[in-house]
Amino acid sequence: MGSIAKVIEVIAESEESFDDAVHAALEEASKTVDDIKSIWVENMTAVVEDGEISHYRVNARVTFLVKAK
Numbered sequence: 001m002g003s004i005a006k007v008i009e010v011i012a013e014s015e016e017s018f019d020d021a022v023h024a025a026l027e028e029a030s031k032t033v034d035d036i037k038s039i040w041v042e043n044m045t046a047v048v049e050d051g052e053i054s055h056y057r058v059n060a061r062v063t064f065l066v067k068a069k
Contacts, residue, residue: 003065004065005065009042009059010060011025011057011058011060012060013056015054015063020056021057022034025060027030035061035064036062037064038063041059044056045058046056
């Protein structure tokens with residue numbers, strides 16, 4: 001039997017950078033999902049306050065293997 005993968009979408013935010021937001025997405029997903037194989041950043045946005053970026057946000061798709069019962 002071959003492997004089966006599942007994809008979930010997560011949204012994460014950081015005050016530091018887009019890279020940090022991606023790491024936050026992976027860290028949070030890892031708390032409830034095992035065997036993560038990849039993360040694909042679908043969208044990046046930033047919140048601007050007083051002419052400066054205050055928050056970096058990413059929408060990411062996390063792919064993990066589904067274990068057979």
